[in-house]
Amino acid sequence: xxxxxxxxxxLFVSVKPLSIxxxxxxxxxxxxKVEQALQELKKDYEDAERGxxxxxxxxxxQLSTSGSNTTVVQEFLKDETxxxxxxxxxxxxxxxxxxxxxxxxxxxxxxxxxxxxxxRNLLLRGLIEExxxxxxxxxxxLVSHDFIRYLGLSELADLPDYERLHNLELADxxxxxxxx
Numbered sequence: 001x002x003x004x005x006x007x008x009x010x011l012f013v014s015v016k017p018l019s020i021x022x023x024x025x026x027x028x029x030x031x032x033k034v035e036q037a038l039q040e041l042k043k044d045y046e047d048a049e050r051g052x053x054x055x056x057x058x059x060x061x062q063l064s065t066s067g068s069n070t071t072v073v074q075e076f077l078k079d080e081t082x083x084x085x086x087x088x089x090x091x092x093x094x095x096x097x098x099x100x101x102x103x104x105x106x107x108x109x110x111x112x113x114x115x116x117x118x119x120r121n122l123l124l125r126g127l128i129e130e131x132x133x134x135x136x137x138x139x140x141x142l143v144s145h146d147f148i149r150y151l152g153l154s155e156l157a158d159l160p161d162y163e164r165l166h167n168l169e170l171a172d173x174x175x176x177x178x179x180x
Contacts, residue, residue, distance in 0.1 A: 003029055004037040004044075008063070013116050015104075015123065016130065016139065017060035085125075092118045096128055097147070097156060098165040101140035 006027045011018060018026075024034045038061055042054040055064045065073045085093065088111070095110055096102055107115050119141060122128040127147045130139050148156060156162060 002037075003027060003033055004041050007034060007037050008041055011054070011061060011063045013114075014062070015116060015120050017055075017057065017062035019060050023061070086118075088113075089118050089121060093122060093127060093143070093147075096122075096141050097143045097159060098162065100142035101131060101133075102142075103136075103138050103140050105138075107141070 007023050010023060010026055020031050020034050020038070023038070024031045027034065029037075038054065038056075042056070044050075045053050049068075051066050051069055052063050053066050055062050091111060092107060092115055095107055099106070099110075104115060104119060107119075119128070119130075122141075123130060126144055127150075128141050129144045130141055132139050143156065151159075153159065156166075
């Protein structure tokens, strides 16, 4: 698999912009090679009528929709962010509310499936926030103030059985007994 292809895949699944350093680490390649692959990828997107484009901002890269598709994308996202949440989104949101802050990996381990698109949707709706933990070099997700306000709560502890389910050991025991 080519480095350009690997970078494209990583940018596609990431919910946040990625630096050359992050891409170099993930692909185990030198920064110079990653930068060259990104330039080639950017040129590929510019040379063809594509629905995606590669954006560079503050030395971070992110895949984005093409500006020529703005209207259709806005209409779609309006429907996506104003409609009802899917069952998988509700499951992820519940886990984040009771177990948060939670990393993407932890969420995926609990749910057993990739949660990239669900996290993106919840972020777009303003129901969750993403915080970077410098010591663990990882993003963590927690519910937003809008989520708490939407439920009419004054704090997360007002959720049913919050104290019992927020406690990691008890929650793990509950998950184990549920899975058995």
